[in-house]
Amino acid sequence: MKILVPLKRVCDPDNANKVKVSGDGKAVTSEGLEWKPNPFDEYAVEAALRLNENAAKNEKLGEIVVCSIGVADVAQTIRQALAMGADRGILVTADDGALESTVVARALKALVEKEKPDLVLMGKQTVDGDSNAVGQMLAEMLGWPMATFVASISTSDGGKSLNVKREVDMGVVTLKVTTPAVVTVDLRIVSPEAVKNGATPDSHKYNEGPRYASLKGIMQAKKKKIDQLELPALGSDATPATTYPRFELPPARSGSCTFVESVDALVDKLKNQAKAF
Amino acid sequence: MALDNESLDQLIKGVRRFVKERLVPLEAQVAETDEVPSEIIREMGEMGLFGMSVPEQYGGLGLNAEEEMAIAFEMGQTSPAFRSKIGTNVGIGSQGIVLDGTEEQKEKYLPKIASGEIIASFALTEPDAGSDAGAQKTTAIRDGDSYILNGTKRFITNAPEAGLFTVFARTDPQSKGTKGVSAFLVESGVPGLSLGKNDVKMGQRGAHTCDVIFDDCRVPASALLGGVEGQGFKTAMKTLDRGRLHIAAVCTGIAERLIRDSLAYAMERKQFGRPIAEFQLIQDMLAQSRTEAYAARCMVMETAKKRDAGENVSTEASCCKLFCTEMVGRVADRAVQIYGGAGYVAEYGIERFYRDVRLFRLYEGTSEIQKLVIARNMIRGAS
Numbered sequence: 001m002k003i004l005v006p007l008k009r010v011c012d013p014d015n016a017n018k019v020k021v022s023g024d025g026k027a028v029t030s031e032g033l034e035w036k037p038n039p040f041d042e043y044a045v046e047a048a049l050r051l052n053e054n055a056a057k058n059e060k061l062g063e064i065v066v067c068s069i070g071v072a073d074v075a076q077t078i079r080q081a082l083a084m085g086a087d088r089g090i091l092v093t094a095d096d097g098a099l100e101s102t103v104v105a106r107a108l109k110a111l112v113e114k115e116k117p118d119l120v121l122m123g124k125q126t127v128d129g130d131s132n133a134v135g136q137m138l139a140e141m142l143g144w145p146m147a148t149f150v151a152s153i154s155t156s157d158g159g160k161s162l163n164v165k166r167e168v169d170m171g172v173v174t175l176k177v178t179t180p181a182v183v184t185v186d187l188r189i190v191s192p193e194a195v196k197n198g199a200t201p202d203s204h205k206y207n208e209g210p211r212y213a214s215l216k217g218i219m220q221a222k223k224k225k226i227d228q229l230e231l232p233a234l235g236s237d238a239t240p241a242t243t244y245p246r247f248e249l250p251p252a253r254s255g256s257c258t259f260v261e262s263v264d265a266l267v268d269k270l271k272n273q274a275k276a277f
Numbered sequence: 278m279a280l281d282n283e284s285l286d287q288l289i290k291g292v293r294r295f296v297k298e299r300l301v302p303l304e305a306q307v308a309e310t311d312e313v314p315s316e317i318i319r320e321m322g323e324m325g326l327f328g329m330s331v332p333e334q335y336g337g338l339g340l341n342a343e344e345e346m347a348i349a350f351e352m353g354q355t356s357p358a359f360r361s362k363i364g365t366n367v368g369i370g371s372q373g374i375v376l377d378g379t380e381e382q383k384e385k386y387l388p389k390i391a392s393g394e395i396i397a398s399f400a401l402t403e404p405d406a407g408s409d410a411g412a413q414k415t416t417a418i419r420d421g422d423s424y425i426l427n428g429t430k431r432f433i434t435n436a437p438e439a440g441l442f443t444v445f446a447r448t449d450p451q452s453k454g455t456k457g458v459s460a461f462l463v464e465s466g467v468p469g470l471s472l473g474k475n476d477v478k479m480g481q482r483g484a485h486t487c488d489v490i491f492d493d494c495r496v497p498a499s500a501l502l503g504g505v506e507g508q509g510f511k512t513a514m515k516t517l518d519r520g521r522l523h524i525a526a527v528c529t530g531i532a533e534r535l536i537r538d539s540l541a542y543a544m545e546r547k548q549f550g551r552p553i554a555e556f557q558l559i560q561d562m563l564a565q566s567r568t569e570a571y572a573a574r575c576m577v578m579e580t581a582k583k584r585d586a587g588e589n590v591s592t593e594a595s596c597c598k599l600f601c602t603e604m605v606g607r608v609a610d611r612a613v614q615i616y617g618g619a620g621y622v623a624e625y626g627i628e629r630f631y632r633d634v635r636l637f638r639l640y641e642g643t644s645e646i647q648k649l650v651i652a653r654n655m656i657r658g659a660s
Contacts, residue, residue: 076283083287207320212295215325215338215348218287219280 001062001159001179003048004117005086006108007041008068009077010128021247027097028247037077040123043190045081046210047153048121050195053085055204061197063087065115069094069107075226082221083213089226090115092234101129102241103231105137110236112142117180118159124149124184135184145177151188154196279341279585288344292351295324300355307358307483308629318362321393326352327366328391330519331375335387342519342581346526350574353530357633358483360527365435366390368520369641370397373443373460377503377512382462386441395440400430400489401513407431408646410445410513411455415491417446422498424448424461426469426491434640437475437485440465444491445513448506455510460502469494480632518594520641522584525597526577528605528637532570535605535612535630539563543615553615562611570608573601592654599647602637609634 011019011033020029037045045066052062066081067090068074078089092107112120125132139146152165156176164183166173177183188194192205213221231238260266270276280288299317307313321327329345331337340348345367352360365371371390374382374397389395406412415428426446436442442463449457463470473488502512540563543554553559580593609631613620620627638644 076287079283080287083291207316209298212299212320212324213287213291214323215288215291215329218291219284219338221287222281222284 001052001119001155002115002117003052003062003064003119003121004112004115005041005044005048005064005066005081006068006104006120006122006134007045007066007077007081008038008123008126008128009035009070009074010038010126012036019249021249025246025248026244030096035073035077037080038123038126038128040125040127040185040187042081042123042210043187044121044123044185045084045086047185047189047195048119049085049211050200050206051119051121051153051155051197053197054199055206056201059199060085061199062118065090065117067092067108067111069099069104069231070096072228075228078226079221079224080213082224082226083217084211085213085217086224088224091226091228092231093228094231094238098231098238098240100240100242100244101131101133101137103236103238105134105141106236106238107231107234108134108138109141110234112138119162119179120144120182122182122184124186135182139182142180142182145181146183147175147177147181148184149186150183151186151191152194152196153183153189155198159198280344285344285347289347289351291324292326292348293354295320296351296355296359300359304356304626304629307356308626309482311482311485313358313362313483317359318393321359321363325391326363327393329363329367331366331371331387331391335383335391337387337391342522342584343578345519346522346577346581349523349526350530350533350577353527353532354534356481356483356629357527357531357636358481361434361481361484362396363393364523365399365439366393366397368523369399369516370435370439370441370443372516372519373399373502373512374462376515377460377508378462379504381499382502386462390441396435396438397441397443398433398435398439398489399516400433400436400442400444402431402433404429404431408643411458411510413445413447413458415444415446416450417444417448417459417461417496418450419448419498420495423495424498424501426461426463426494426496428491430489430491432476432486432640433489434484434486436472436487436489442470442489443502444489445509446491457507458509458513459506460509460512461496461500462502463491463494463496463500467494467496479635480629481636517641518591519584521594521598521647522577522580522590524637524641525573525594525601526581528601528634529570529573529577531630531634532566532573532601532605532608535608535627536563536566536570538627539566539612539615542619546617559615562615566608566611569604573597573604576600592651595642595647595650595654598642599644599651602634603644605634605637 022029048064053060064086065088066078066086068078069092075091122135147164149166150164151167154163156163161176161178164175190209325338328337329340333339374386390397417424417426444461444463445458447457448459469492471490476486543559544552546553577597580590580597584590612627613631616627619625
């Protein structure tokens, strides 16, 4: 199966408190921030690797192409996915400030038409903008089946369709989607037995979470190909459908921690002071 | 070939993430059970950590000294027991073969050492030959196409798990001192090779040492490292050179971890209504530790660069080993002091590091031996 994994870089969520807003409130400044792959996109890379390998025999079964849209430095983020085992990358260069969900979805549509993957596998949302929109928009634009917030995938009909499970508030929804399709993944897609591809034995248990790139993989990633093109060259409409007039940081928290002597004292404070019940 | 900056940066970040997410949470468990979980050892193998210093043509990463030390700084950020699992394959257990092995020996063993499929151990120390490594009593007597080994090796790191030992033994029993000592590659499980009980140590639980006993242990003549008798001591000394720098880097990493933990604690812990970090006597300890760890990092990197440039760094490597191992002892002591009572109880893990780091001043050449190496090199250079 050929899988296209769109990947976005985000500022390190562990250092998100360093995010600053420019003086005029028109932009988020990124100076001094560390960049990481969006965690949900990294889960998508892991799920793609699991779908396209026989883990018992250490064999690859298909091609995984990772793509991203952003400034030239984003190539480093793509290379992190290549180090994990993806085969090649595509970087569409564009100014971060000119990107929003619709522009990204249109660009991805153009890339899908060019690459003709069997599956677009991506994070359910990014942890910076939290828009949770691109996957859905892309499926609509392509007219492809879609499954969002997917927590497990197993292939059927020889890879022509996917049985996916989505965890929702009231339980688990099972869907069958025929490829080509757009699937967005949730955290649990990287649990040890979340992906079954018919090649890796069903008894195989992966480690929890996305795999660590091997040191050799990191060294070889530099040799893998990343095609680079500018956004206008894709021919997709780059007019933003939404704009961000203003950014504000949340007000500083004034919370403090108090130690209480007993459970009774805690209940009393929760009831009478915090009015928690 | 040296890596480009981005690849090295990714390498460092990859190991940092692995240490933070996989190893640090297991520190207390490893100390309690005296065992690094087998899945962690497998993961370290998959990452390629066992093969850092093995040349690429034999399946390793072939990192140069600067790159290896950058990784060693990161591996130092957690319990040394984890680093010890890969330590002998990266250092003393593999480098003898890399430096002086025959092509056949390299092809036979290095790929398995690089993957972690076999653990390589270095058997030099004996009950009566510690710092006086030339006082080897173990013998290897030629008998037709074989050698017969007799003797006992002591405190041999990773011996309980080892698949291969680099054993130093006297091929000329009449010889004295360092001459007449040869190195052999002995596979575990051969008749006549047995192991003592695991040593009960002061710290570094999870890293194992024991006696290795040779009792009429017959090995083929092809086990002679490099195929030449009498070169063993030279091999041992060359092997220890890069190893000393590696230990210095690990100590620097541990010091940085302890400083980070001490600082966080000092900023959190309140006495007299203020975080103790605001008190100048605490600041004095933090500043001393920070300065010493910075000096350590600088000297290790400087020496690694010189070594990669082809310079003889025997003196500098000993300077690094001496300073960094002593330095981490002082930093650990201050960490206990900053933590106060919490530093003395096991729950916080600080006392564990305090015990763990004591070993570094002893193995791969005591501090006293490093001083001798440094001073003798100085005198030799001036005369």
